[in-house]
Amino acid sequence: MTFGNEQVPVVAVSTVVVGTGSAGYCAADRLWELGHDDIVMVADKVRAGASRNAGSDKQTYYKLTLSGSEPDSVREMAETLFSGGAMDGDNALAEAALSARGFIRLCDLGVPFPQNRYGEFVGYKTDHDPRQRATSVGPYTSRTMVEQLEKKVRRNGTQVLDECRVVDIVVHPDGHGGSRVAGLLVLRTNISSGSSESPFLFFRCQNIVYATGGPAGIYAKRVFPNGQWGASGAALRAGVIGKNLTEWQFGLGSIKPRWNVSGTYMQAIPRFVSTDAEGNDEREFLTEAIEDYGRLISLVFLKGYQWPFDARKAADGSSLIDLLVYQETALRGRRVFLDFRSNPVRTSFDHAELQPEAHEYLNRAGALFGTPIERLRHMNEPAYRFYLDRNPYIDLEKQMLEVDVCAQHNNGGLTVDAWWQSNVRGFFPVGEAAGSHGVYRPGGAALNSGQVGATRAAQFIAASDATPAHSEKEFIEAGTPILRAALDLLASATNRAEQGTPDNTGEMLSRVQELMSEKAGPVRSRHSILEALQQVSLWADEYSEVVSADRESRRSINRTFLVRDILTTAHVYLSAMADYIAHDGKSRGSVIYSDPSGSLPRRGYGSEPGKELALPDIFKFSLDNGALDDEVQETTLTSPLPLQALETSGTTTDRGAKPLPSKVEFNWRRRRPIPQDDEFFENVWRDFRANGNIY
Ligand SMILES: Cc1cc2nc3c(=O)[nH]c(=O)nc-3n(C[C@H](O)[C@H](O)[C@H](O)COP(=O)(O)OP(=O)(O)OC[C@H]3O[C@@H](n4cnc5c(N)ncnc54)[C@H](O)[C@@H]3O)c2cc1C
Incomplete structure (x- = not known):
């Protein structure tokens, strides 16, 4: 199509799914299963993203209880999610209601979530979880999800376009005082400057499922994997409202490679060491603020499952460790390392001084002995091997591991309603791009939310009117200024370089x-x-x-x-x-x-x-x-x-x-409360039969 004087290729399609992480693939597959197969997926790098490339010692998936004799219910799970604060109740209820559905779907696609011989999906307790709703397939839970979902999307025959960076969302007035999706402009990063083809590509579409992940690129200190940038800026520029944007999760992560040092990495109780920028002047710094040996080793242990930095645990709990690391790196300009080769503070591991919770755990794990590396390898050999298998490798038997307090997850994001539609009609943020969480969330709730949001968005799109929202003329009208701005930016940037800057x-x-x-x-x-x-x-x-x-x-x-x-x-x-x-x-x-x-x-x-600690006033x-x-x-x-x-x-x-x-x-x-809907079967059935009444 011609926009002003520019010819740009246009793909006309009903729905574009942006992002090839666990949320994006889930949305594409759900749409296809629901008969809405006029879809295309795009990503800046198909193999990038947090789902495929991030994980931890035991990466957690949060779901409704599906085992044992402990009671659980959709309502109770919704209340747990809601109790995290600042979360809308309809999102909490949907995340609980569709939890089993999303989880079983993954199992059926081949994600090997552990079950016992009778098919019970046994769980464990994660942070901010009153039950045992968490499960895991190991360090690579989200990667395994992506791999299985991706295979399914390939089998569906859905087209996936790689190397397409989001530039801007095209919106058009919806005739009711708001706006709705008209298309998407991307930069094709594989088109070289000498090519006669435009590096830009337009999608003319009614719906965008925006599964671009968290806006990781705004932070230098991040444990998001390399190559995960996010594209929230384009959505914000298009008028999509941001929600709870202040709410992030920060925590201890290794820097090279980027990986959460949660779970056994902390339960093995390594030494925390800081050095100057050149790696000299090594010293153990935790003792400066935590003089009591038993308390120090207990707090390090607790960081294993109290992983994210939590303001409530900063006064006298395990989050003091994060603050002391922050003091070394951010305020004193030093570097911090975990040293697994020798015990903290003393040569011996005086485990009798551990607090009862930590002592009992390590006792049951048979790990009340030796050095941190011996305990780590005894409890979790794969956690040791993880760093050994990287390139360049890190042998924790011989080397220290550099860490910092890093951004790990954005709980807030782009606003969504109960169907994960934003304030812009036809625009559905799902996964981490969506601001579905509030202040606190149970560990693993992000992966559940991604599957639920993707499913809800797909259901809504599949049930919606398929007639094109805009004429060709309207699309060109809306797309032209967006393309113009992109071309101008590109021209001024490249001209400046040619003039010597x-x-x-x-x-x-x-x-x-x-x-x-x-x-x-x-x-x-x-x-x-x-x-x-x-x-x-x-x-x-x-x-x-x-x-x-x-x-x-x-x-x-x-x-x-x-x-x-x-x-x-x-x-x-x-x-x-x-x-x-x-x-x-x-x-x-x-x-x-x-x-x-x-x-x-x-x-x-x-x-x-x-007894306040002698710490800087900033704390x-x-x-x-x-x-x-x-x-x-x-x-x-x-x-x-x-x-x-x-x-x-x-x-x-x-x-x-x-x-x-x-x-x-x-x-x-005010946040939306958890809905109290009529649960009488005949009434729900009547509404459901009259398709549309539930949407
Ligand atoms: C170290 C770490 C550990 C974690 N552990 C857990 C855990 O135990 N439990 C849990 O529930 N959650 C955990 N999370 C969070 C969880 O992994 C993510 O929230 C989730 O994987 C996000 O999935 P997604 O599909 O929304 O986005 P992602 O998987 O991040 O995918 C984003 C996609 O969008 C594409 N994209 C990004 N920017 C652009 C752009 N500008 N243009 C085009 N395409 C773009 C990317 O290429 C990618 O395909 C962890 C996160 C990290 C970093």
Whole structure:
């Protein structure tokens, strides 16, 4: 089709599924099974994404109880999810109601979730879980899910287009004061500059299932795998509302390779060592704040299953470990390593000093002996082998493992209703891109949510009217300014490089990521957030006037759009954080917000008050104690092309200080309660028979 003067190929299709992770493949397969086979999948790199490339010691899938004699119910599971705070009740109910369905489907496709000889899917208890709803296939649960789902999608014959980076979503007014999906613009990163083909490709479609994962690319310190960037910026630019954007999970991860050091890596109780930047001046730093030996080794042990950093456990619990690591790396500029070769503090492992919970566990595991590496290999040989099998390998028998406090999961994301449709009609964020969780979530709930959201979106799409939403003319009208902006950005970036400005896309990417990790990670203050917001707004504002990209380098061209997406995302996320603070939000979830009137973590246990540790003031905090659990923060980018049109008008975020450049609006609303629907069978059946009444 011709857009202005530009010829760009267009794929006309009913539904585009963006992202080839566990959520995307699930959506594509469900759509196909429901008879909606006019679909195409796209991804920047088919083999990228967290599902395929991330995991942990025992990667968890959370589901309804399907074994034993302990009672469980859809309602009870919904209540557990809802109790995490700031989660909408209809999403919680759907995640519980479709949990068994999503899980059994995976089993039937060949994901080997452990069952006993009678077919019971026995579970274990995970964090924030009152029952034993968790299960796992080992370190690679999500990878196995992707592999089996992918095979099925291939068998369905669905077309999957690789090397397509999302540039922008095309939306058009829906005639009711809102907007709806008209298409999608992607950059084909495999088209070289000399080609006569346009590097761009349009999809003209009614629905987009957006399974692009978490916006991992905004943080430098992240345990998301290499190559997972996310594409939330494009959705935000199209007017999709962000929800609970402040809520992330941070935790201890190794840096090379990126991997959660949860479970046995902590239960083996390694030594925590820090060095200067060159690897010299080695010292054990935990003892500085945790003098009691028994307490120190017990807290390290507890980090095994209290993995994410939790503000509630920062005062006197296991999250103190994360704070002390943060102090070494972020505040003192040192490096932190786990040393499995020798015991912490003392040469011997004086296990009699462990707290009863830790002692009993290690006793039952037969691991009350030796050095950390001996205990690790005794309890979990694959966990040791994992690092040995990497390239370059790390032999924990001989080497230390570098770690940091890293971003691991975005609980918030793009807004969804009970069918995982956003405020833009036809646009369905699923998986981690969706903001379906609240402040806390049980470990494993992310993978369940991805399967449920994908299924709900597919059901809704399959039941919807299939007539095209827009005429060809309307599509061209809506697509032309979007293409124009992309072409202009590309032209200015490549012209600048040709005029001698060295390619700066890589540098721009790192500086925003580093700033976000430094100022907006697990420890944030009003000052750090406003400072970062001002900086990112400036970078976003001047981006098209300073970016320089080598025309011959496909990587640079790709990064030109990646950096734009990351700047948009960082800008909106920082705005949400500033607004959270202005809304009197206190420390919760995986973040502490510095509060001069709060208190520092304590020397002893909770029962011994008044003994604050000599830590920097930045660690002074007050807990929110659930004060905002019933509210949801919604964030909207109102400027159509924010990177060219940021205004310096005041915002609601900054009370009395310098006005911030922003075009972001906020709305705090009551969260939707868990629905209390009529459960009388005849009534539900009647509605269900009249197809449409349930949608
Ligand atoms: C180390 C680690 C451990 C974890 N452990 C657990 C656990 O134990 N239990 C649990 O429930 N969850 C866990 N999670 C979270 C969980 O793995 C993810 O939330 C989930 O896999 C996300 O799946 P997804 O399909 O939404 O996205 P992903 O699997 O991340 O897939 C995203 C897809 O979108 C594509 N994409 C991204 N950006 C673009 C773009 N700009 N243009 C085009 N395509 C794009 C990618 O190529 C990829 O195909 C963990 C995460 C990490 C990082």
